Amino acid sequence: SIVANNGKVAGIEVEYTALAEGRLVTTGETGVIAADQIFKAIGQTFEASGLGALRMENGRITIDAEGQTSIEGVWAGGDCVLGGDDLT
Structure with missing residues (x-):
């Protein structure tokens, strides 16, 4: 909840x-x-346009070992992350 x-x-x-x-x-x-x-995961394709400094690779968000993106203070996980499993 x-x-x-x-x-x-x-x-x-x-x-x-x-x-x-x-x-x-x-x-x-x-x-x-x-x-x-x-963010509710509903199985849609991620569109990163307009996010400027967000580093992407192969259509997925690139993160460091702790899950932080290339934007300071922004974290990502789940199936939109490079190397992540295709599930939420």
């Missing part, structure tokens, strides 16, 4: 999963990842 503070995004609450008998099952344990923006 989306966590809000004063009407603005403050994070996303996630529920942890584990493998049980070859299937993913929820554990009942939750955590909150702080964020000021959240």
Whole structure:
């Protein structure tokens, strides 16, 4: 779920999963990842035009070992990232 503070995004609450008998099952344990923006992954093609300094390679965002893009303070992950898995 989306966590809000004063009407603005403050994070996303996630529920942890584990493998049980070859299937993913929820554990009942939750955590909150702080964020000021959240993008819904809907399987569309990423279009980087207008993002100027965002370094791209083979149609994907280039990141460093920590996930930071070529734009200071901007991070990326998921299937839009070079070397990432094609899933969210």
